[in-house]
Amino acid sequence: MGFHEKILVIDDSAIVLEMIERSVGDMADVITAQTGKTGLLRLLEEKPTVILLDVKLPDIDGLKLCRAIKADSRTKHVPVLLITGEDTGADAEATAFGAGAADFIRKPMHPAVVRARVKLQLDLEMRTLALNAANVELQRLASLDTLTGCLNRPYFISAADAELSRMKRHRYPVSIAVLDLDHLEHIGEAYGRAVGEEVLRGGATCMKQSLRQEDSLARLGSGEFGVLLPVAGAEGAKRVLTRMCERLHSLQIKGMDPDVGLSVSIGLAEVHLDDMHVEDTIARASAALSLARKAGPGTLRVA
Template identity: 25%
Template sequence: MTAKILVVDDQPINLRLMQARLRDEYFEVILATSGAEAIEICRRETVDLVLLDVMMPEMDGYEVCRRLKADPACRHIPVVLITALDDMRNRITGLEAGADDFLTKPVRDLPLFSRIRSLTRLKILSDEMRTRAETTMRVLAGNEADAVAESGTGGSVLVVVDSPAEGERLSRILRSEHTVRVHVGPVADLEAAAIEPTDLLAIDLQAESFDPLRLCSLVRSNEATRPLPILVLASDGRDETRIAKALELGANDYILRPVDRNELLARARTQVKRRRYDESLRRSLQQTIELATVDALTGLSNRRFFESHLTASIARARTDAKDLSLLIADIDHFKQINDGWGHAVGDGVLRDVAARTRDSLRACDLACRIGGEEFVVVMPDADSEAAAAIAERLRRVVADQPFPIGGEMISVTISVGFSTLIADDTDATLTKRADQALYEAKRLGRNRVVLRAA
């Protein structure tokens, strides 16, 4: 995953060194030598993450962070503060200013790149939700949607630890601002239904009675718990590799032992606030999309939403210099199903295909029914190889499991065509190439995936 990183430091040598490290990992880098310049860049350009030095003349990193987080155009950009001051008061000041993390010089590669990848991955998902919200409001009323973030207190926190004593210590701190539940020991009986009403999940990364990394993976792979923020508790140094793995698996943040009360509360507030903001976007999307942009039969977005969203997605892909692919799928011989078993059965097949499509996609992909038995999927940040894998997975998930039709289990297949954004593409040309690929798949015998390049 690539990203555009803004590095802010008043020392040219520090800028050049950080630029070289980031470019070696194939990140795009923008440089700024002052807080004012950094704020202007964030307002003018698409930035995925800011690495911000704290000690700068005129405007220090704390103030820059406060101004970015107060600006509606910039508040969604993750900010990582970097300083030579390894002092808890400075760390808490940064977190309370709105920073997403705080790294101490000299910054080691493992924590640096783990945090960059984790935060930029979360930003991609958040950006996609905001784009959909803005698309919906344009379709319905021509206004931008901008959910208001809440305070970050009064949340529901679930603490999963190895010992009652550790659970009580953490609970005693968190109870001053949140409602806290503690689960001690094995997590086999910790079902998604028990986790889902939570605003924050805190996991002991040193636990021995259960696998904390496996728990992170399970939470992220379950649709009901996927949006839940995860904070892992680790020991300094010894757990650095496990911290990086937890972040890779989807953990949002970490805190090192011995746990400082104010730091734990600050990190918890940040994650609860983000959870509430994302939930407000989801509620807004659900309420407004259902009015005019959802296909009533399948629950997928309809043609009206697709056409508007594709325009925004292409513009964003070009601005961010990222890939975008478009997939069109058509149910093979669908007329025979309608003619042989009736339209009610045909509608059931459409609903089932839509459900399988939705379940087989990435979180950032958008599936739509654009008419009859035809579906499209918009795939941001997917090149031809990634799009081919998604398309093939979708084809298999339909073909490999028979459908209940007229009291029998009948095999149903789909043909899939897809295209990937090129330099001079418009909405129409990208869609036309995917459509041509679909017809080629039909011509070649159906139940297959075809790419149409330029």
């Protein structure tokens, strides 16, 4: 199996517990409990992958316990296999499924059947975990610019809007910078497209490494980037960006003249409490960027 499995068996019969442990003990760690109360404690402590639950326990009805497990946000995802009597009818099975049971094992239990049903649940859980991991990775990839590995514009806007909402609740400063890699088009013409792309990749990596952990960098356009700087007013953001520019200027790009350093023109704006949307702040930063471009490469202007 691809993860550490635990099976919790709640049954008051020592013979049943021993038989189940022999049947599935090589597939997972088996944890046992002989009362419902003990079973609940073990469930919260051990966080098992699968639960085998007898419907007849000395202290609580198994169906009631199954409902309690499924009603708790901490445990509702754990599949429950109910251990039932051989005379269990269709109505009782329907009631059990309604209580949240994933499957049944009827007494008298055959070890091969116990093993097969438990293995099925373990396999389903492993597939679910793999699917969830794949979905998380797809979401991560969907948030990134494929060339630079930075956030893409839609995700940056979403993250910045969330930061704007937090800033309005807690009243702390937030700044946004819009950067433009200077002479990117000239670099592409002089050194070729491959070097131009390496400037974008290398420059983005350098900028990310120069920012604070709480800052976010995104590629907004061809050579245009955005930086979200939480808990930073204009002066604090300028210090962070100045340090970034110094490191960027010393960056060496393979295929480029080593004497040619990279620089960025920067427009910086603080988020205002009356900004309805982060695009309002970005518009002010973009206007400041236009002034920075006119002033010459490597210039920073504050809106």
